[in-house]
């Protein structure tokens with residue numbers, strides 16, 4: 001009897017890493033991404049407002065991975081897709097004006113696997129024609145750029161998914177061999193993406209009341225603060241402390257009947 005192919009899948013290591021496709025235009029790419037995921041032992045596919053889905057072309061391109069399409073989670077916004085995630089990594093084919101903390105694809109795979117044992121991890125991919133918006137990128141902890149030919153660096157969407165899914169699998173196989181990853185365990189889980197969004201809204205409101213920013217026109221200040229906190233990645237308890245501090249500042253402002261900074 002023929003031996004079954006060697007199963008090198010690390011148990012459970014990959015179930016907590018999801019791939020999020022934002023506003024994909026071509027169902028063939030969704031199918032291609034599903035196939036890439038299944039080839040690499042990943043299974044969680046999230047679709048943010050796909051232009052055409054379900055679609056026969058997606059099933060055709062998915063080939064033997066069509067069940068991932070049946071189980072795909074379809075949501076309206078990126079915020080919903082990553083709400084419960086402790087680590088959110090955006091992929092981008094080009095550099096942005098305000099650079100964000102950057103990971104190589106290899107570091108991304110290692111970090112995703114190291115963190116997936118304690119909380120859901122999201123890898124976010126953009127639209128075929130214009131990638132992710134700056135706002136979407138700024139909702140993520142890290143950016144990953146696949147160092148392709150600088151003269152032609154934009155990969156097909158499903159191909160980009162394949163590259164990162166491969167790195168996640170390689171990191172999972174390394175971890176399974178017991179080779180230590182360079183991330184120390186933390187005593188608390190990192191704050192969830194949805195809690196970070198509530199924090200940023202609270203911060204903007206408090207800084208507005210303080211007179212530090214114009215609430216209607218915060219310019220780059222909020223973006224830079226977002227980047228700062230994305231870099232720090234507070235845990236859930238630290239975020240609670242930060243929100244408590246904001247509330248105390250707001251109470252103080254309200255008690256003194258006005259803005260913090262004299263006009």
Ligand SMILES: C[S@@+](CC[C@H](N)C(=O)[O-])C[C@H]1O[C@@H](n2cnc3c(N)ncnc32)[C@H](O)[C@@H]1O
Nearest residue numbers: 091092093125126129130131145146154155160
């Ligand atoms: C065809 S690309 C979008 C290209 C788009 N014109 C742009 O400038 O962002 C579709 C998606 O694939 C991923 N991608 C393509 N090339 C990439 C690269 N070199 N590094 C990281 N992600 C890449 C990103 O998620 C990107 O949003």
